[in-house]
Amino acid sequence: SHQEATEKEVERILGLLQTHFKNDPGTPISFFDLVIDPNSFARTVENIFHVSFIIRDGFARLKLDDDKLPIIEPSKDNEGRENDHSAGARNQVVISLNHQEWQ
Numbered sequence: 001s002h003q004e005a006t007e008k009e010v011e012r013i014l015g016l017l018q019t020h021f022k023n024d025p026g027t028p029i030s031f032f033d034l035v036i037d038p039n040s041f042a043r044t045v046e047n048i049f050h051v052s053f054i055i056r057d058g059f060a061r062l063k064l065d066d067d068k069l070p071i072i073e074p075s076k077d078n079e080g081r082e083n084d085h086s087a088g089a090r091n092q093v094v095i096s097l098n099h100q101e102w103q
Contacts, residue, residue, distance in 0.1 A: 009046075010053045017060055018074050031062060031070035041102045048095070062093075 013034075020029055035051055037043035051072070054060045058075055065071045 006050065006053075010050045013047070013050050014054050014059055014074075017054070017072065021074050028065060028071040028073060030065075031072045034072055036102065041099050044097070044102055048097070 017029065017034070020027075031051075035044060035047040037047065051060075055062060055072075060072055060074050062070050062072055
């Protein structure tokens with residue numbers, strides 16, 4: 001089903017993120033490098049959609065680097081998942097990305 005496919009893709013992306021940080025914990029990943037597929041605008045949008053679940057569920061977080069560009073990193077073991085259900089503990093954002101910006 002579509003829901004199962006989404007769940008598998010979310011798990012795959014989370015696995016990639018966690019593997020990167022196990023192998024190189026000092027190197028942040030650019031959010032855009034993670035989600036942008038240079039060959040497919042549609043796939044880029046899908047990647048952003050899937051990463052949004054990882055952020056929402058507290059498995060990873062976004063922050064800004066020194067150049068004010070978004071980077072993504074996995075949350076530490078209990079950092080984002082257990083005690084974050086209070087109002088305002090997590091924020092969601094909307095990004096705009098059109099085909100011209102993607103190119």
